[in-house]
Amino acid sequence: MPELPEVETMVRGIRPLVEGRQLLSFRRCPCSCRPLTVSPSLRTISSRLRGQTVAAVRRRGKRIVMEFDSGLILAIEPRMTGLMLAADPPDTAHLRLEWTFSEPVDTSPRQPGDDDPRKTSTIWFWDRRGLGTVALYTREEYEAVVESGRLGPDALELTAAAWATRLNRTSRSVKVALLDQKLVAGIGNLYASEILHLAAIAPSRPASSLTKQETARLARSVRRVLEQAIRDEGSTLSDATYRTVLSEPGRYQNRHRVYARAGEPCPRCGPGSEVQRIVQQQRSTFYCPDCQRPPR
DNA sequence: ATTAATGTTCAGAA
DNA sequence: TTTCTGAACATTAA
Helix, strand or coil, X not given: CCCHHHHHHHHHXXXXXXXXXXXXXXXXXXXXXXXXXXXXXXXXXXXXXXXXXXXXXXXECCEEEEEECCCCEEXXXXXXXXXEECCCCCCXXXXXXXXXXXXXXXXXXXXXXXCCCCCCEEEEEEECCCCCEEEEECHHHHHHHHHCCCCCCECCCCCHHHHHHHHHCCCCEHHHHXXXXXXXXXXXXXXXXXXXXXXXXXXXXXXXXXXHHHHHHHHHHHHHHHHHHHHXXXXXXXXXXXXXXXXXXXXXXXXXXXXXXXXXXXXXXXXXXECEEEEECCEEEEECCCCCXXXX
């Protein structure tokens, strides 16, 4: 369930713990779980990366991209229940991977009262279901993946014009199109419903039927929802799986308009209009049939 | 004991 | 070619 805001929160959380530091070790945690999908093998990745310095930690869609100074790129996909943590894992049974890093190579001046940055750091990948994946690429390999279009442009980097172009060339429903990571990367089942409600667009509308005004409204809603969710450090649902890097719950669930709120009044129309749950492509969609009414 | 939930990828059918 | 369906991965809660 980590989508763009949750993954962005992970990236921001681990960045100060890893950027400009040397990788000291990267290994499996001693959990009894089946090993994660890691390619090439963890041993190979570890021997290629050990001693290298992290140049940058970025995000593309729902994937964490850790770039080393040599140009090697470690791509981490949390998928359903994966988390990057630096503190208090929910349990130790599902801790999967552990990285340790040196003190920062470039020690910047410190203010009195700051934590001493000259110490090592440890981060973990915790994953209850174990569907997450880790893959090492050379820069060229990674660019080839990006250019192949297997991973679309990030949802926060698309212009309104690009949104219109991409949506207009598919006949699928706009909700299903928003979930297509080749069309645009980062939006998942939860934020798709939230975005469409804010934009007042019916989830069943064929994406290609949206007017220019509607695609512009959709593009603005994407930005508003995702940016607020990032400010709130993501959504922690009742299953409480998602946590920030410091193991705190997110706060955006308090702003959910329709997701998992079937039967409640629509936050735009008020009492008298109930949020509905429908199923599209085997996934739940939540929406208000009144303010998200398709044109007849 | 069954079902639903969630993200991604792939095979196969329409 | 595009779209849809179902399965697979693993786990938990209802």
